[in-house]
Amino acid sequence: MHEVSLIRNVFRTLEHEFGEEELGCLQQIDLKVGALSNVEPTLIQNAFDAVTQDENKYTDVALVINVVPVKIKCEVCGEVSEVQNNLFKCSNGHPSGNLIQGTELLIEKVHFAE
Ligand SMILES: [Zn+2]
Numbered sequence: 001m002h003e004v005s006l007i008r009n010v011f012r013t014l015e016h017e018f019g020e021e022e023l024g025c026l027q028q029i030d031l032k033v034g035a036l037s038n039v040e041p042t043l044i045q046n047a048f049d050a051v052t053q054d055e056n057k058y059t060d061v062a063l064v065i066n067v068v069p070v071k072i073k074c075e076v077c078g079e080v081s082e083v084q085n086n087l088f089k090c091s092n093g094h095p096s097g098n099l100i101q102g103t104e105l106l107i108e109k110v111h112f113a114e
Contacts, residue, residue: 003039003047010107011051011058018110028062028111034070034102041065070102 010031014023033039048063070083074090075098081090083102089095 003043004051006039006105007044007047007051011055013107014110022112023058025113026058026061026110027113028064029107030064030066030109030111032066032068032104032106032108034068034104036070036099036102037105039105041067066108068101068104071100072096073098073100 010029014026014029018026031044033041033044044065045063052058052061071080072083072088072090073080074092074094074096076094076096077090077092079090079092080100088097
């Protein structure tokens with residue numbers, strides 16, 4: 001269960017960054033997940049529900065998963081393009097594996113109640 005440890009890590013990171021009182025007002029967590037990061041949004045959501053129930057914490061917190069597309073920057077012409085259908089080429093046809101986006105898995109933003 002890769003996703004469960006991932007979610008636990010997200011909470012441990014937040015607990016490291018914020019105090020208990022602040023986390024009591026936590027409303028929503030936005031995750032940024034690259035299309036190549038090998039995680040399924042549905043599985044992350046399920047893991048999130050399982051962890052919050054298990055820990056009996058953050059049960060009112062919403063999870064938003066933003067999947068970002070894979071992008072490459074061509075070393076030949078410098079063009080930045082989105083990878084579609086696993087074709088790692090710029091629009092000029094240069095093959096490129098120079099990933100600049102798509103493998104990340106980050107806490108993008110956290111929302112607290114006012
Ligand atoms: Zn190119």
